[in-house]
């Protein structure tokens with residue numbers, strides 16, 4: 001079984017030199033259920049810019065030798081777009097008080113070695129190291145029907161893992177984002193639910 005032999009962090013502007021790797025991984029991994037994302041390089045270029053421009057951002061890289069086989073991102077919510085901030089504002093939570101976790105994407109051959117836990121460990125440690133008095137850690141996960149016909153046989157949702165990491169789903173905090181699903185000609189609006197954990 002191939003192994004990840006290094007996990008390392010890059011910060012802020014350093015994200016620029018990993019843009020192509022992050023795009024490659026997001027497009028490959030998010031093709032899978034539940035995201036079913038039909039990757040779009042134009043969007044990927046725009047997406048990485050938020051991390052490049054945010055001094056508080058971090059990208060955790062999982063390496064097999066010199067090859068990046070997984071990545072996980074995070075940044076202060078204040079540096080995200082309005083769509084991400086709005087559900088917090090509606091709950092009376094100031095975006096400045098939230099550190100937001102973007103995606104975790106790891107090639108299938110490297111799963112089950114504890115890298116997903118290390119992605120959380122590194123991002124949580126970075127949030128606390130920034131000294132910005134964040135009150136919450138948060139991420140958003142796409143909502144799928146339990147009987148979605150596209151759900152593969154034997155698929156295990158990550159809910160148990162996320163609960164174990166101390167996160168709680170917040171059914172009142174929903175964000176809508178458009179993307180083109182595999183097999184569709186046009187983008188459709190997808191609903192994502194936020195999960196929160198105290199950062200104090």
Ligand SMILES: CC(C)(COP(=O)(O)OP(=O)(O)OC[C@H]1O[C@@H](n2cnc3c(N)ncnc32)[C@H](O)[C@@H]1OP(=O)(O)O)[C@@H](O)C(=O)NCCC(=O)NCCS
Pocket residue numbers: 029102103104105106107110111112113114115116117118141155156157158160161164
């Ligand atoms: C999320 C992801 C990065 C986790 O990577 P990983 O290295 O396999 O995770 P770990 O080995 O640290 O395992 C984490 C937990 O996942 C759970 N898990 C293990 N195999 C699993 C599987 N096949 N399906 C679902 N959960 C599983 C376990 O509960 C494990 O926790 P435990 O070891 O404390 O019991 C990886 O599965 C992935 O890239 N998935 C596709 C993209 C995705 O859905 N990302 C999350 C939202 S952005």
